[in-house]
Amino acid sequence: MIFVIDGLIDPNSVYNDSKHVIPALNEEERSRLGLGCQCRTADEIPHLYCRRKFQLKQVLIDFVSPFSIGDGRTQFALVATAIDSELYGTNFHSGQDRQTLISTLKTLSQDGSQGQTLKLSLQAISNAFLSKNYSTRNKLVVYVTGTTSWDTDPIQYMKQLSQSYGVKALAVQWTSGASMSSLASFVGGSSCAISAPSRASLVPWLQNKMCSQSFCL
DSSP states (O other), X not given: OEEEEETTSXXXXXXXXXXXEEEOOOHHHHHHHXXXXXXXXXXXXXXXXXXXXXXXHHHHHHHHTTSOBSTTSBOOEEEEESSSEEEEOOOTTTTOOHHHHHHHHHTOOOOOOSOOOHHHHXXXXXXXXXXXXXXXXXXXXXXXXXXXXXXXXXXHHHHHHHHHHOOEEEEEXXXXXXXXXXXXXXXXXXXXXXXXXXXXXXXXXXXXXXXXXOOOX
């Protein structure tokens, strides 16, 4: 599996989803659930309008945690894309273990440069990983982004990778700057793209898609 992460996203920042009305919680409960809450008017007590907050890094770590990681098992690669593409060292198919992978995820940093060279990232993935013809049958790209302002349209190239290597794709709209319709086109259908609703639902969605082999390309 290959994560492609938008380099403009700060992986240490929190994601704020749409507001939800929930029962009033004390400070300890809010902290435990990762909720930043604020009463809008006294009339809304005992309910608070809250925004769920969760870190991108923690989402990725939570996602990989249940998998058996290593040679002959699930393998993960990590690519950051902004004005250029950066392939992080995860020992992909080269003695990868859980500790190395999680350590690499924790070093994920924000590029900050303007640009979204997704097609270039896919070409790097093809050259560095897919062209090696690893024996694994299941190949998946998970694209997490806050923008679809691509410098070059990557959709046809993604389809070529699917046809050539059998690679599948999922997409996560991390912020509203990414078009859901563009993401759906990139992954082959709307059921394979999701707007990040909450950490509690995003991680199971990704895991279920992978385990059920429910893809669109």
